[in-house]
Amino acid sequence: MTNPDLSIQLAPNNHKGLLLTNPVMAASGTFGYGTEYADVIDIQKLGAIVSKGITLQPRQGNPQPRLVETPSGLLNSIGLENIGAEALIKEKAPLWNQWQVPVIVNIAGESVEEYAEIARMLNGVEGISAIEVNISCPNVASGGAEFGIDPQMAATVTSAVKQATNLPTIVKLTPNVTDIVQIAQAVVEAGIDSLTIANTFKGMAIDTVKRQPVLGNTVGGLSGPAIKPLVLHLVYRVAQAVEVPIIGCGGIASANDALEFLMAGASAVQVGTATFVDPQVMIQIVDGIGRFMHQQEIANLNQLIGTAILR
Amino acid sequence: MKQILAPIVSNSEIIPDVHLIRIEAPQVAAEARPGQFITACCGDDVLLRRPLSIHRIEEGQLALLFAVVGQGTAWLANRKQGESLDILGPLGNGFKVQQNTHNILLVAGGIGIAPLVCLAEKAVDDGISVKLILGTATATQHYSEVDGVEIIRVTEDGSLGEKGMVTDLLPSIAGWADQLFACGPISMYRTMAAMGTEIEGKSVQILLEQVMGCGVGACRGCAIPTHQGMKMVCQNGPVFDLREIMWEQITAPKIGQF
Numbered sequence: 180m181t182n183p184d185l186s187i188q189l190a191p192n193n194h195k196g197l198l199l200t201n202p203v204m205a206a207s208g209t210f211g212y213g214t215e216y217a218d219v220i221d222i223q224k225l226g227a228i229v230s231k232g233i234t235l236q237p238r239q240g241n242p243q244p245r246l247v248e249t250p251s252g253l254l255n256s257i258g259l260e261n262i263g264a265e266a267l268i269k270e271k272a273p274l275w276n277q278w279q280v281p282v283i284v285n286i287a288g289e290s291v292e293e294y295a296e297i298a299r300m301l302n303g304v305e306g307i308s309a310i311e312v313n314i315s316c317p318n319v320a321s322g323g324a325e326f327g328i329d330p331q332m333a334a335t336v337t338s339a340v341k342q343a344t345n346l347p348t349i350v351k352l353t354p355n356v357t358d359i360v361q362i363a364q365a366v367v368e369a370g371i372d373s374l375t376i377a378n379t380f381k382g383m384a385i386d387t388v389k390r391q392p393v394l395g396n397t398v399g400g401l402s403g404p405a406i407k408p409l410v411l412h413l414v415y416r417v418a419q420a421v422e423v424p425i426i427g428c429g430g431i432a433s434a435n436d437a438l439e440f441l442m443a444g445a446s447a448v449q450v451g452t453a454t455f456v457d458p459q460v461m462i463q464i465v466d467g468i469g470r471f472m473h474q475q476e477i478a479n480l481n482q483l484i485g486t487a488i489l490r
Numbered sequence: 491m492k493q494i495l496a497p498i499v500s501n502s503e504i505i506p507d508v509h510l511i512r513i514e515a516p517q518v519a520a521e522a523r524p525g526q527f528i529t530a531c532c533g534d535d536v537l538l539r540r541p542l543s544i545h546r547i548e549e550g551q552l553a554l555l556f557a558v559v560g561q562g563t564a565w566l567a568n569r570k571q572g573e574s575l576d577i578l579g580p581l582g583n584g585f586k587v588q589q590n591t592h593n594i595l596l597v598a599g600g601i602g603i604a605p606l607v608c609l610a611e612k613a614v615d616d617g618i619s620v621k622l623i624l625g626t627a628t629a630t631q632h633y634s635e636v637d638g639v640e641i642i643r644v645t646e647d648g649s650l651g652e653k654g655m656v657t658d659l660l661p662s663i664a665g666w667a668d669q670l671f672a673c674g675p676i677s678m679y680r681t682m683a684a685m686g687t688e689i690e691g692k693s694v695q696i697l698l699e700q701v702m703g704c705g706v707g708a709c710r711g712c713a714i715p716t717h718q719g720m721k722m723v724c725q726n727g728p729v730f731d732l733r734e735i736m737w738e739q740i741t742a743p744k745i746g747q748f
Contacts, residue, residue, distance in 0.1 A: 208709065208710075209703075209704070209708060209709055210708050211704075211706075211707060211708035211709075211710075215706045215707050215708040216704075216706060216708060218491040218492070219491055219493045219578065231710070239719055240710060240713060240720055241713075242713075242715070242739070243700070243712075243713045243714060243740075243741060244700075244701060244741055245710070245711045245712070246701045246702070246703050246709075246711040246712070247701070248536065248537055248701070251537060252537065253538065253703065255709070255711060257709070257710045257711060257713075260710045260713070260720060395741065403537055452537070454704070455537075455538055455539065455704045455705075455709065456531065456537060457531070457576070458493055458578065459493065
């Protein structure tokens with residue numbers, strides 16, 4: 180058998196498209212602006228890189244402590260520390276433009292207009308392949324998840340961003356809702372190209388000696404292997420309800436984890452916390468998916484997607 | 491920065507609950523400077539890599555000195571010769587010794603000795619005079635000798651050297667030094683930051699520890715408030731100027747986390 184084809188199109192309805200050579204990408208907030216790990220892994224071998232969530236103005240982020248390790252998980256409360264949209268365009272995009280690996284810019288606003296404004300600024304910037312709209316950050320006072328918990332609000336943000344840019348557009352949903360399917364359907368109707376499912380689960384930890392929350396911002400978002408079965412289920416449900424490509428994100432730490440997400444209906448996966456544990460993990464996942472397809476004589480990644488969905 | 495599997499050459503408890511691990515890591519040792527650190531995978535039961543100060547750099551080997559304070563470091567303490575450690579490093583900025591410096595004073599609180607020995611050995615090699623004030627709770631926790639370094643010993647219970655804290659002795663010795671380097675608990679730094687004329691005008695570099703996600707500046711998790719805004723312990727540090735940090739806003743890392 181010839182080498183299996185791992186490539187995947189994540190924005191089939193966008194005229195530019197978002198074609199990845201493989202379905203494994205670095206999750207926003209865990210891979211900085213793409214350069215931080217470049218000494219130890221070949222970033223050009225990744226399917227894509229999603230950069231740290233960007234806001235209109237630079238942000239200092241939340242007070243420390245910002246991280247707590249929990250059993251098989253990591254609570255974070257970074258608070259969208261970032262360099263701001265202007266600096267990203269000036270300092271990072273020119274570098275990305277020389278890369279083979281597509282860079283997707285995650286954006287977060289405090290108002291619908293701010294989301295649209297950032298999307299307008301990024302439109303046509305060389306080196307940026309797509310936008311991921313963050314309506315799911317659990318760690319900021321205004322903006323973030325407040326746009327992601329109401330179907331109508333989520334659709335309004337989506338429409339505003341779509342009108343402001345020609346770039347392929349992904350929406351990253353929060354799992355902290357009663358029914359993620361409703362939100363997913365609303366943003367799909369608003370014309371989104373693909374969905375990232377999901378951001379972190381809200382959680383906290385308490386220092387029993389001090390009798391106070393450990394995190395400087397009290398509440399954080401839980402990531403890591405602890406949330407994998409939860410997110411896998413969300414992907415499985417949304418995949419049956421919408422037609423757009425889904426990017427699974429939550430606790431993926433091995434090729435087998437990634438395969439589970441693909442079989443649950445995801446077209447691609449994002450890896451975050453696992454990169455902190457082993458910077459090589461994304462490359463190992465790409466290789467592992469390829470090996471699996473070779474062994475199972477699966478020629479094309481599309482033949483795997485959604486195969487575990489009972490019909 | 492490299493990620494390698496480093497064979498363990500030796501591992502021993504040299505002080506109660508403090509281990510010294512030697513690893514074969516020529517690629518990392520070649521790049522490493524005093525004050526830098528590595529992160530190590532600490533088994534399947536903890537998720538994040540643990541940051542560890544580089545204690546010694548010697549002919550292709552690294553020595554790591556660490557206190558057993560949580561699940562990760564307990565796993566590390568049980569590793570045997572012949573096993574390997576997955577390490578990433580060297581990371582961080584390291585200490586900066588100025589060109590015209592002749593005398594340096596090192597201030598170590600407890601396990602804070604770990605990165606300072608690396609600096610001391612390099613400084614002695616470079617012909618710089620080195621004095622070290624080492625403070626622990628009691629005599630059995632004291633580190634042995636460092637070639638060419640005068641060690642002034644302090645214990646909280648008075649069982650060795652002067653009774654008290656390192657910061658009690660610091661004012662009387664600081665005048666001798668061109669530069670000061672310190673590693674210890676946040677409370678020690680707070681006392682130093684509050685000192686006035688005793689260390690005025692002296693360059694004081696301190697080494698911070700913080701729970702880290704990535705160790706390379708990607709996750710923005712190990713933030714520390716400074717007068718120039720939030721900085722990352724892993725990327726901008728772990729070495730900072732004493733006066734750069736906003737000490738009133740600092741929360742000490744939850745030690746069981748390591």
